[in-house]
Amino acid sequence: MYEYQKDKIYFAQVANDIRELAAEELSELGAREIRSEYGGVYFNAEKEALYRTNYSTRLASRILAPLMSFHCRTTDELYKKAKKIKWTDFISLKKTFAIFANVSNSMINNSHYASLCLKDAIVDSFREMSGERPDVDSGDPDIWLNLYIRKDHAIISLDTSGGSLHRRGYRKDSVSAPMQETVAAAVIKYSQWDGSVPLYDPMCGSGTLLCEALMHYCKIPSGIFRERFGFEFLPDYDKPLWTKVKKELDRQIRQLPDRLITGSDISPETVNIARTNITHLPHGGKIKLDALDFKESEGLHNGVIITNPPYGVRMGDRQTLDLFYESLGDFLKQKCKGSSAYIYFGEREFIKKIGLKATWKKPLKTGGLDGRLVRYDLF
Numbered sequence: 411m412y413e414y415q416k417d418k419i420y421f422a423q424v425a426n427d428i429r430e431l432a433a434e435e436l437s438e439l440g441a442r443e444i445r446s447e448y449g450g451v452y453f454n455a456e457k458e459a460l461y462r463t464n465y466s467t468r469l470a471s472r473i474l475a476p477l478m479s480f481h482c483r484t485t486d487e488l489y490k491k492a493k494k495i496k497w498t499d500f501i502s503l504k505k506t507f508a509i510f511a512n513v514s515n516s517m518i519n520n521s522h523y524a525s526l527c528l529k530d531a532i533v534d535s536f537r538e539m540s541g542e543r544p545d546v547d548s549g550d551p552d553i554w555l556n557l558y559i560r561k562d563h564a565i566i567s568l569d570t571s572g573g574s575l576h577r578r579g580y581r582k583d584s585v586s587a588p589m590q591e592t593v594a595a596a597v598i599k600y601s602q603w604d605g606s607v608p609l610y611d612p613m614c615g616s617g618t619l620l621c622e623a624l625m626h627y628c629k630i631p632s633g634i635f636r637e638r639f640g641f642e643f644l645p646d647y648d649k650p651l652w653t654k655v656k657k658e659l660d661r662q663i664r665q666l667p668d669r670l671i672t673g674s675d676i677s678p679e680t681v682n683i684a685r686t687n688i689t690h691l692p693h694g695g696k697i698k699l700d701a702l703d704f705k706e707s708e709g710l711h712n713g714v715i716i717t718n719p720p721y722g723v724r725m726g727d728r729q730t731l732d733l734f735y736e737s738l739g740d741f742l743k744q745k746c747k748g749s750s751a752y753i754y755f756g757e758r759e760f761i762k763k764i765g766l767k768a769t770w771k772k773p774l775k776t777g778g779l780d781g782r783l784v785r786y787d788l789f
């Protein structure tokens with residue numbers, strides 16, 4: 411019996427800043443006994459909840475099913491333990507696999523070498539049995555395995571998501587600084603927007619925030635375009651149960667009212683990219699998009715503004731950016747009365763340039779940026 415079968419505990423990899431938010435989401439999806447750890451949350455789930463969380467989570471990057479954990483100080487020990495796993499339970503000769511290793515504060519200190527040892531154990535197990543071996547494909551494998559070693563404690567897991575869940579499949583085209591989908595989903599969740607008032611992104615870029623808002627409102631499962639999940643390779647995979655879970659969640663998808671979600675961007679090419687991405691999603695055609703400088707926009711009274719303004723060198727010198735953020739503050743004050751605005755700042759120093767009193771600020775790091783999400787209530 412593998413570890414996940416014994417105690418039904420899984421690990422959801424989640425960015426540290428949004429673990430609390432993810433714990434709430436996972437609990438809504440049926441996870442129990444949620445416990446926060448560095449890099450994610452542990453939770454207990456029956457198979458049905460495991461399938462549901464994989465199909466619907468907007469905040470977790472992957473969900474790992476631990477197969478075996480053990481004290482491990484040398485790569486020799488790692489190899490020997492790994493050979494005890496009956497790898498044919500998960501991998502067949504026709505399938506490809508890849509190993510992702512993360513090693514810290516341990517005698518084994520090279521994650522690449524550790525992953526090679528695990529790979530050798532798997533390949534040798536097959537060779538000894540049949541003389542043949544499955545192939546490794548680190549780009550797009552059928553089976554993703556995870557090796558985590560911390561303080562000389564190793565955990566070998568199967569990635570039940572089958573690759574990072576932030577790849578929703580709607581991003582057909584991109585711009586230079588797109589938001590990561592899980593971060594955009596966190597922004598939408600922090601805003602508590604429920605569709606009772608309109609939502610507007612005046613600097614929509616490739617439309618990530620709009621896509622996540624649409625998926626949230628219409629209850630579109632985050633994995634709607636995913637062709638295969640890693641849990642399909644678990645030995646106790648229950649296909650009829652997965653079909654049932656998927657059907658139930660797909661049935662909940664609802665229409666998007668006209669003009670509930672709108673977006674604009676100064677660049678016509680970028681708006682075209684956003685349109686391509688958004689219309690890929692069910693009901694995406696109902697989102698109104700315009701090529702418009704936000705200063706020329708009518709704004710939005712009594713609604714929700716959610717946006718991720720530009721930052722960094724691409725926008726030119728500091729003075730230009732300072733003026734840009736001042737004018738964004740003026741736009742919100744004058745054209746968005748009665749609205750709440752959620753602005754994601756890639757660089758914190760611009761928060762003071764906007765000239766508005768923040769209701770709250772939340773750290774939200776992403777892709778090496780020490781970003782902040784700031785809420786403003788505009789009267």
Ligand SMILES: C[S@@+](CC[C@H](N)C(=O)[O-])C[C@H]1O[C@@H](n2cnc3c(N)ncnc32)[C@H](O)[C@@H]1O
Pocket residue numbers: 585587588589590612613614615616617618619674675676677680702703704705718719720721
């Ligand atoms: C950081 S990007 C937004 C990225 C977006 N969240 C995404 O996921 O693709 C900022 C966007 O602001 C747009 N922009 C810059 N100045 C603008 C202005 N004055 N009015 C409207 N959009 C503007 C840029 O064209 C760019 O697409």
